[in-house]
Amino acid sequence: MAGNKDFSPAFADDQWTLVERHFEKEHNRIWETLCSVGNGYLGMRGSFEEGLDGYSTGGTFINGYYENSPYRYPEGFPGYAENNQTILNLADTRAIRLVFDDGEVYQGLAANKAIVSDYSRRLELQTGLLTRELTWQSPTGKKIHLKFERLVSFDLPHVAAVRLTITPQSDCGAHLTIASLIDYQIRRETSHQHDPRNAAALENELVIEGQEVFPEGGALLFQRTHHSQITAACGLRDRLPNHPETSKVPVDDRQEAVIGTYYTVPLKIDQPIILEKYMVYCTSLDVRPDNLRHKVLDELRAAYTSGFAELCTAQSRILRTFWDHANITLDGDDWTQGAIRFNMFHLLQSAGRNGQTGIPAKGLTSQGYDGHYFWDTESYMLPFFLHTDPQIARKLLEYRFNTLDHARRRARDLSHPKGALFAWRTINGEECSANYPTGTAQYHINADIAFAVKRYFDVTGDKVFMLDYGAEILFETARLWFDLGDFIPTRGNRFCLHSITGPDEYTTLVDNNTYTNLMARENLMFAAQIARWMQTEHLERYEQIKNKKEVALEAHEPADWQEAADKMYIPEPVNVGSEDAPHPVLPQDDLFLYKPLWNRAADNIPLPLLLKHHPLVYNRYQVCKQADLILAEFMLGHLPIFSREQKERDFNYYEAVTTHDSSLSRCIFSIAAAQLADPADPNDPYLNKALAFYRASATIDLDNHRNETRNGIHAANMGGSWMGIVFGFAQMRTHDGLSFCPLLPPGWTAYAFQVYYQERRVQVQIGPGRDSSGYPICTFTLTENKPNQPPLVIRVCEKTIQLAVLNESVTIRR
C-alpha cells in the first residue's frame, strides 16, 4: 500500500518508538508529518531546527486559530457560506543556526559536501519526545555530534521546548556562535490545483503587530490576521546551562524575518554545549489582547523555571497515565502494534480539550482541509476518547454546544425557522463549506453529533452534561430534522428527507439516504426521550431551555419528534438478483440501486475519482467513496432491519462498489466484516477480510498511502484504528449495556485493551488460545471501580459475566 517503495519506517523499543534511520530528502516531508508533536492546542511538524529549504514544510499550528477569507463564487446563491477559515502556519520559535568562528555555517542535512553519519529521528511515544541525532563532518574537516530533543508539553498547553546538545568531535575552532531565533517568514506549499483537500491559498495572511528582543536572550513576536483580527503571540527564552555567562547579541533581522539572540561559546573536543529553548504560544482567543504579552511572559517564566528536564518528567508522567488507560497490546503483528500506538498518540496530540476547539482533519500536522473540524470528530474519534479519557470527549461535545448560536444562524440561512444546523466544516462554528453538494447538504452531521451525545451519556451517565449541554443539542438538532423532513402522501405519509447528501460523497443530493434517515430517527427519538425524562425529573431545567429566547420550544414539539421518528421512512431492500434468485439489498438511498454499476476495470489509475472526474460522472454510478449504508450497519447494527443475512448481502454488495477513496472507509468495512465473522472460526473469510481492511487502514499514514502523508495525518482514520480493535475485533457495544463478542484474527496471538465504562475501567484480554468450542479465550478484569454500586454486568457473546470488586477478573472459556 506504500506510495513510495523506498520509504520504510520502523518501530523500535517494543513498538514504542518510531525511528527514521536513513535520511532521504525526498521523504523528509513525510517524516515531518509523522514526527509532529502537539498537545491538542499547539502542534509542530517534525521539521529541522536548522531548516531544509526545498524539502521541508515546516509548520506551527494553534488549534482554533484561523484567518477568515471571503468566498467569491463564480455563480453564487443565497445561503452559500460567506467565508472560509484557514488555520495558519505561525512563526517558528524553534529555529537554530550554528556558525563556526571561521565563518563556516552548519548546514545540517542540506549540505551536499558534508558527511552525515549516525543519523536518527525518533518519535518516542512513551516520553512524548521527538529526538534527532547525527554526526556532521564538514568539508573542512570539522566534526560535531548533535542531539536535538523536542516536546510540546501536555502539562502546559502553551509551552514547547527544544534541547540541543552539541559535542565537537574534532577541532572545530575556538568558538561557536549559536543563534536561537524566532523565524517569521511564512512558508507554504502551493496548493495542487484540483485537490480540494488542500488548504486555501491566502496572501499576506499575517501582519507583524509587534516584536521585542530581550537583552538577557530570547524574544517576543505578535502576529495578527487581516480579517479575523486574532493576534497570536509567541515567546522564546534560552538557557545554556553549561555557559550561563556567555555573551549575548540581540538579533532583529527584518530582511531574513528573524529575531532572537546570538550566543558565542567556547568549543572544546568532547565537551558538550547545551542550548535549551523554551517556547510559548498564546492568542487573543485565549486571553484579552491587552493581557497577551503578560500571559506569554508568565508562561515563558514558568517553562524556563521548571527547566527542560522537569518538562520531560511531566511529559512522561502524563503519558504514563494516558497509556495506562489507552494502551492496546497486540502480539503477533509488530507493525500493526506500532501503528495502533502511533495512531493513538497522534489522536492525543490532535484533540482540542478546552471546549472551544475540536479535532482538525489533519490534526495539528498541516494546513490540509484548512484545519477544519468535520463530522468525523464525533463519529470516528470521540469513541476513543470516550473510552480512555471521557473528559476530552466531553470537551469536544462542549465545543459543539458552544457553536450552537452559529448553528442556529446557519439553520435560518437555510430557511429553517427553528433548530440548529451544525457546520459541515468549520473552525469557529460558522459554515465554511463552499461546495454544498458535498458540504452543507450533509445534514447527517447533526445526527452524528446527537448520536455522540447519546453515546457519551450511555457510557458516562453524566447527567450534569446532559442537562447543561446535551439536551439543548438534542432538541435543536431534532427540530431541524422535523423542519427538514416531511410526511409524504405518496409514501403512505411516512417521514422522508429530501435533497441531502449522506456520508458517501460520490452520491450527492439524494432522497432518503438510509444512513441519514436512520440516524435522524435516533436523533428524534433520543431528543423526545430526554425531553420526557427532563419533564419528569428535571422540569426546571427543561423549562429553562424551553424558554431560552433563542430556543423557544413549543409544548407539542417533543411529540412531533417522536411521531417523525415513529413514521421515519426507511427504503426497502431492492432485488438486485433475478426473479428466480432474488437478492434483496438495502439501498443507500431511494435511487442508488437503480443507477448503473461503475466499470472499475476500465479505471485503473490509482487516483481517487474525485481527482479524475467531474462529479457528474461518478455521481451517476453505483460507486461509493466510502462506507455509507455500511456505516449505519455498524453504528446501528442492532436494529432489526439489519439481520445477519441482510448485513452479509449488503456488505458484499457495497464492498464491490466502494473505492475507499476516503480514508474514512476501510476501518468501517473492517468493523462490518468483523460483525459477520463467526468468533469460533479462526479461518472465517470475513475475519480475514476484516483483518485485511484493518491493516490497510491502521497504517495509512505510516505506509504513506497514495503519497499523501506529507500533507498531514488522517486523524479520523486513526480513530478508526482504535474502533477497529474495540468495536471491530472485540465487538464491543454500549447501546444496551456493555457487551463484547471477541474475534481473534489469524496471525494475532493475543490482544488487549482497556475501556472506560460507567465510572469503571475494564481490561479486556483476548487470547492467547481458543477454548474447546473454538472461541478465543477472553479475560475481563475490573481495573477501576465505582464504589458502592452493583457489579458491572458484561455480556460476552451469549454469556453474561459480572465484575464486582476492583481487580476481579473473569476468564471465559467454554
Add this chain to the structure above:
Amino acid sequence: MAGNKDFSPAFADDQWTLVERHFEKEHNRIWETLCSVGNGYLGMRGSFEEGLDGYSTGGTFINGYYENSPYRYPEGFPGYAENNQTILNLADTRAIRLVFDDGEVYQGLAANKAIVSDYSRRLELQTGLLTRELTWQSPTGKKIHLKFERLVSFDLPHVAAVRLTITPQSDCGAHLTIASLIDYQIRRETSHQHDPRNAAALENELVIEGQEVFPEGGALLFQRTHHSQITAACGLRDRLPNHPETSKVPVDDRQEAVIGTYYTVPLKIDQPIILEKYMVYCTSLDVRPDNLRHKVLDELRAAYTSGFAELCTAQSRILRTFWDHANITLDGDDWTQGAIRFNMFHLLQSAGRNGQTGIPAKGLTSQGYDGHYFWDTESYMLPFFLHTDPQIARKLLEYRFNTLDHARRRARDLSHPKGALFAWRTINGEECSANYPTGTAQYHINADIAFAVKRYFDVTGDKVFMLDYGAEILFETARLWFDLGDFIPTRGNRFCLHSITGPDEYTTLVDNNTYTNLMARENLMFAAQIARWMQTEHLERYEQIKNKKEVALEAHEPADWQEAADKMYIPEPVNVGSEDAPHPVLPQDDLFLYKPLWNRAADNIPLPLLLKHHPLVYNRYQVCKQADLILAEFMLGHLPIFSREQKERDFNYYEAVTTHDSSLSRCIFSIAAAQLADPADPNDPYLNKALAFYRASATIDLDNHRNETRNGIHAANMGGSWMGIVFGFAQMRTHDGLSFCPLLPPGWTAYAFQVYYQERRVQVQIGPGRDSSGYPICTFTLTENKPNQPPLVIRVCEKTIQLAVLNESVTIRR
C-alpha cells in the same frame, strides 16, 4: 404585472411604434432597453447621445465579442468550466456634446433648471428607426428643438448611423459648437450580489490599442481584450450637410476618454443644423487583425457615401420584407398586438446570422447573463425564424455545428470517450457554466439542438444542410446519450439517464427526467433514422462523416442508438390521489412526486425563490421554476403517453407547483393550456387560461415585469410570444406534415399570421366569427408556392385541405 405603476409605455401608428411621451429619469434605463436597436451583429441601447449620468446604462455590443476570465472556484473539481466569457460594452460612437458660444452646455434631460417640452422617444418597428425629439429651454432663455434619429443597419451589419437636427427657436448666440465623439470610458453597473443573472464584473477589461482622429472629421479607435485578445475597432465619420465647410477641430481628450471632432456652426433661428454620424464596428473575429483598419475605413466610406437617407431607405425595405413574412395581426387587443410586433422586432435585432453567433439571452440590449447563448435559442427562438426567415434558422444551427469541436472536448472533459456535449452557456462554444447543477448537468441542451435540426429538416426539407451539418450534430449528440445512459437491470434493462438536470432549475441532478428522456429518445431515434437514410441514399457522405478523425463512428453505433431509443425508460404516472380516487400524474423525474409540496402561501414576497433561498431549500420540494414536463407535453404532445386526460391532469398539477420564476415558463403554459381547450367552445376555461398566460408572457418586458427590463430584454420569451400564437392558439404542428387546430381567444376578433413551410408560405387567418359548430372560421392562403410540386396538404382539426396554386385560398366553416 408591471413592476412599477408609473411606467406606462404605449404604441402609436396602429401598434407599429412604441412611444415614450413623458420622460422620467427613473424609467430611463427601462426605455433604454426597450429602445435598443440592433441587427444581430451590432446592438445599441436606446441611451441618449448626450448622456445622462446616473440614470443611464449605455451599451454598445457586438454579438460574439467577448472577454475570457478564468474561474476561481472556492472548491473546484476536475471538469469544471475553466473560463467565463463576457460580452463587453464597447466604445460609444454616438456621443454628441453641444456648447453654445457663451460657454453654456446643452445638458439635455440631466439639467434640473432647463425646461424640456414636446418630448418623445419612439421606436419605429416599420422603419427600424429610433427617434427622439424635444424642445429644450435653458435657464438663460435659449430654446432649441432637437431631433435624433438612429439606426443600426440591417443592410450593412457593421454600420450604425445617427442624424441630429438642431433647430434654434430663440436667439441662442451666433455659433454652436458640436462635438461628435467616440466615448471610450467604460461604464458599467455594479452587479447585484446575489443575482446570478447579471454579468460577471470584470476589471480593466479593455485596453486601448490605438486611436486616430481624422483631420476631415471623425476618428478610429481600437480596443483589445486582455485575455481573449480580440480587437474591436470602431470608426466614426460625420457629415454636416448644411455646413459642409465648417471649421473642424480634432479632439483627443484622454482625461475624458473621448476622441472626435468639434464643429462650430453659425446659429440662426429656425434654421436647422444637421449632423449625420456614420459609425462602424468590426472585430478581429471578422477579419484578420492587420486588415481591421482597412475594413473599418471601407465600411465607413460605404456608409458615408450612401448617406443617412439611403440607409433609412434600405432599412425600411428590409423591414418591409421582414414584416411581409413575419407580421402577426391581432384585432381586439391593441396592447398585445403591439407587444407581439415589438417582440418579433427584437428577435430580428438579436439573432446572429453569420454562422458564428447565436442569440444572447438578453439579445444585444445588455450584458445580462454575460451575453451567453443557451438552449432557448433552439427551443424558443429558432421556430420563429424557421417559419419566417429559415435562412436565419439555418445560420443558428450552423453556429452550433461550428462549436462541435468544443462540444467534443467538453464531452471528453466529462469522461465521455465519444460524442459531443454542447455548452450550457457560452459565446464561442466553450462551456461557461460555473454552477453545474443548473448548468452542465442540463444535458438536455444536446437533445434540444438535435430536435431543432429535426424541426428544421421537417419544415425546410433542406437535405444539403442535413448532409453538411445536421447529420454530424445528430450523430455526435446521439453518441453522448448512448454513453451517458445505461440499461439498468433493476429497471428491466430499460435505458435510463442519471444525475442530470431537466429544464426546471429548481429540481436538479435527478434521475430519469421525463423531458430529457423523451427528448433524448427523439435524438437517438432521429440520428439512427438519418444514419439509415444516408447509408441508403448518401453513402459517400456517410462514410466521410464516419471516417472523420474526430468522429470515428463505428458500424454498430446507429443500431445502438435505436436500441437505446426503443428501450428508453419513461417514468410511469404516480397516483397523487387516494386509493379510492386515483389521480395518476406523470412525474417530472423519478422522485419528483415523492417530495413535499411547497407551501406557497407562506412565501408571499414576490421574488424568485432563487434570490431568496439556498438551492437546498427549493430543491427539496415539488416546486418548479418553469415548465419542464409541460414543455415535453407541448413539444412531443403527439406521443401516445400524452393522452388528453393525462395532459389535463398534468397541466393542472404542475400549474399549481410552478412559480414561473423563469421567463421561459408562462408562454409554454399558455400553449399547454391551449392544447386542452375545445376549439368550438369560446368560453373554455383552458382557453381563458391560455390567454391569461399568453398576455402575461408576451408583455414581460413592456410591462417591466419585476422591474427587470432595465437589465435587458428576455429574448427567449419573445420567441415564446410567437410560439404562443402559432403553436398555441393556432395549434400548428409540423412533426407529421402541416396541421392546425385554431382557437379564438375571448376578446380577440381575429388574428392572422404567415408561415414558411416546405418552400411555400401560407397565410393563416383565424376569425372573425365562428361557424355553426362553434369553430373559429379560418382561411388558409398560399402566398408563396413551390413550383412543379403536388399541392400542399394541411390538416385543420379533423379536416384536410389542399392548396395547389399561388394565392389559392380555402376558408373552413362547417
